[in-house]
Amino acid sequence: NAGVTQTPKFRVLKTGQSMTLLCAQDMNHEYMYWYRQDPGMGLRLIHYSVGEGTTAKGEVPDGYNVSRLKKQNFLLGLESAAPSQTSVYFCASSRRGPGDTQYFGPGTRLTVL
């Protein structure tokens, strides 16, 4: 099992460009999450999904969109990147709710110039 994988690992964007981050899990988990982590900070939840075809807003959803067309994939989109979105993005999945063990991907380091 690969667990949770994220693509790409690194990316540099210019302000106003768009991109999609892909998260995939092979554990048949219902719940998936997107977090961002800024230096010296904890994780902040951007969006999450409780099952295929569902998405919901987290703590910091502005400027991001998500889709979960397939159970194993959770996509995070930035329509018009801003320097404030420079961060490390982590995807996670869990079998049940957030209190269940969350398995994290390796992260995507995004820089917006």
Next chain:
Amino acid sequence: GQSLEQPSEVTAVEGAIVQINCTYQTSGFYGLSWYQQHDGGAPTFLSYNALDGLEETGRFSSFLSRSDSYGYLLLQELQMKDSASYFCAVWRDDKIIFGKGTRLHILP
């Protein structure tokens, strides 16, 4: 508001015991989780307290007291590989809130 407070840094000696505290101002949450994160790595799950009391998993134990709005992570027989950041997190309904993390330094 809702927030979790953790010490920013803790230093301990290899082989010793260290306690990392987490206090919160969040009501009605379902449980308290702890995660470990090494530099440049992804967070990994350590423990979860759904009920008050102590949960033990090997060298790690976690405690929760809802009446005191307080929890802690206890690490025993510290090893150099335990040098990392530790985050507490609470969740309820659609909210998952993480503390800013405690950086654990271990001296040989």
